[in-house]
Amino acid sequence: MPNCRWKAFLLLGAFLFTLTTLLYAHYYVLDFLFHDGDLQQRPLVNRSAFQEQDETVKKVEIEAGPCTLRQTVEADGKLRQRFNFTVPVFLWAEHFSPTEWQRLQRDFPPYGWKGLPKEVVNSTLHLLNETTNKGLFADGWDGDCIRCAVVGNGGILNGSKQGKAIDGHDLVFRLNGAVTKGFEEDVGTKISFYGFTTNTMKNSLIAYRKFGFERVPQQQGLQYIFIPSDIRDYVMLNSAIQGVPVPLGHDQWDIPSKYFGPNPSSKNFKMLHPDFLQYIKDRFLRSRLLQMYDHLYMPTTGALMLFTALHTCDQVTAYGFITDNYRDFSDHYYDVVKKPLIFYANHDMQLEAQLWKRLASLRVLQLYTREAPVPVPRTY
Ligand SMILES: *[C@@H]1O[C@H](CO)[C@@H](O)[C@H](O)[C@H]1NC(C)=O
Ligand SMILES: *[C@@H]1O[C@H](CO)[C@@H](O)[C@H](O)[C@H]1NC(C)=O
Ligand SMILES: *[C@@H]1O[C@H](CO)[C@@H](O)[C@H](O)[C@H]1NC(C)=O
Ligand SMILES: *[C@@H]1O[C@H](CO)[C@@H](O)[C@H](O)[C@H]1NC(C)=O
Ligand SMILES: *[C@@H]1O[C@H](CO)[C@@H](O)[C@H](O)[C@H]1NC(C)=O
Numbered sequence: 001m002p003n004c005r006w007k008a009f010l011l012l013g014a015f016l017f018t019l020t021t022l023l024y025a026h027y028y029v030l031d032f033l034f035h036d037g038d039l040q041q042r043p044l045v046n047r048s049a050f051q052e053q054d055e056t057v058k059k060v061e062i063e064a065g066p067c068t069l070r071q072t073v074e075a076d077g078k079l080r081q082r083f084n085f086t087v088p089v090f091l092w093a094e095h096f097s098p099t100e101w102q103r104l105q106r107d108f109p110p111y112g113w114k115g116l117p118k119e120v121v122n123s124t125l126h127l128l129n130e131t132t133n134k135g136l137f138a139d140g141w142d143g144d145c146i147r148c149a150v151v152g153n154g155g156i157l158n159g160s161k162q163g164k165a166i167d168g169h170d171l172v173f174r175l176n177g178a179v180t181k182g183f184e185e186d187v188g189t190k191i192s193f194y195g196f197t198t199n200t201m202k203n204s205l206i207a208y209r210k211f212g213f214e215r216v217p218q219q220q221g222l223q224y225i226f227i228p229s230d231i232r233d234y235v236m237l238n239s240a241i242q243g244v245p246v247p248l249g250h251d252q253w254d255i256p257s258k259y260f261g262p263n264p265s266s267k268n269f270k271m272l273h274p275d276f277l278q279y280i281k282d283r284f285l286r287s288r289l290l291q292m293y294d295h296l297y298m299p300t301t302g303a304l305m306l307f308t309a310l311h312t313c314d315q316v317t318a319y320g321f322i323t324d325n326y327r328d329f330s331d332h333y334y335d336v337v338k339k340p341l342i343f344y345a346n347h348d349m350q351l352e353a354q355l356w357k358r359l360a361s362l363r364v365l366q367l368y369t370r371e372a373p374v375p376v377p378r379t380y
Pocket of ligand 4 (some may be wrong): 122123126
């Protein structure tokens with residue numbers, strides 16, 4: 001029956017096409033991160049260096065990369081092509097000008113200012129004119145090597161006993177549902193920077209309240225890092241600095257002081273530059289999800305904080321970030337029962353996992369990894 005054969009032929013064709021597409025997509029991701037055979041592979045960080053710290057040791061003594069990580073990047077041709085330390089990390093007053101306004105019309109947030117009202121961007125940026133808005137510190141740093149820990153919320157930290165090691169860093173970045181109460185031994189308490197989008201911050205307060213995330217961290221001297229993912233972030237930041245209720249939009253009448261404390265000053269806030277997000281996406285996290293979810297896709301909050309640290313600190317250790325064996329751990333360290341990590345179309349966690357592993361093997365950063373906890377055998 002020729003008709004039937006014809007159908008079978010079509011089906012086979014469709015199958016082969018799908019297979020090719022899948023293989024191509026797979027190859028594309030691998031190619032992006034691993035297709036540099038001339039790179040000399042260095043071993044991953046020695047895991048035993050991450051073991052519990054001596055009580056008396058204040059500073060972490062992990063087998064750290066050289067200080068600074070910029071030297072590591074400079075010494076390696078491929079890394080040098082990826083990293084660009086002159087891309088502005090933070091957005092502040094000087095970045096508002098007619099030419100910048102025009103140039104950033106190319107993309108919607110988080111990669112540009114398309115669709116945003118000019119007055120909102122202008123007035124928000126005008127409020128960011130302190131030295132602390134432009135870089136990590138007001139008056140520079142007197143140490144010779146700034147060592148930073150970036151703490152993701154991954155289940156790998158449950159039972160990790162990394163609290164002291166984390167707090168031993170000069171600066172600690174945390175993000176979204178950063179519960180510390182009850183998990184001090186595993187994740188520490190120190191917090192220098194808290195990173196979020198208005199949306200992820202408010203969602204975390206709702207979703208993780210039952211796990212102890214009752215309010216946004218408000219320690220003395222803490223600095224907030226806004227990710228400019230939406231007009232909501234510009235408007236919330238503007239209202240927070242001015243100490244007024246949010247005048248318009250999705251968060252209208254929201255009181256910023258309930259998140260950032262009663263008297264925050266402009267010095268307590270930073271906002272990432274849309275160019276920085278664009279650069280991270282293009283150079284490091286050009287996900288194949290972009291082909292289908294262009295308008296949705298962005299790197300995770302954790303990825304953006306990790307890259308912020310990589311572009312501002314001298315040495316960076318990533319804790320609670322996704323690793324190869326993520327299936328062995330719960331989604332978050334504060335989950336009471338194990339919950340699998342779920343992948344959504346707006347982020348590419350698999351690509352991020354490969355990237356952290358790659359950057360760790362090249363000693364640009366240190367990545368906290370560990371074996372799955374051994375299940376306690378049941379006794380009957
Ligand atoms: C890892 O570090 C420990 C202690 O610092 C050392 O005894 C061990 O030999 C190291 N292992 C490797 C593979 O380097
Ligand atoms: C690095 O970034 C700066 C600022 O965006 C840009 O002017 C420069 O061309 C970039 N350099 C490279 C090598 O990409
Ligand atoms: C920022 O502050 C400097 C110094 O105080 C001032 O000269 C400049 O005009 C300010 N820029 C904006 C955009 O407000
Ligand atoms: C931006 O805001 C400042 C201060 O609020 C104002 O003086 C200036 O005219 C505004 N510029 C534009 C182009 O709207
Ligand atoms: C995480 O740790 C707590 C106590 O530290 C424990 O009760 C809880 O079951 C752990 N969660 C998972 C998913 O292992």
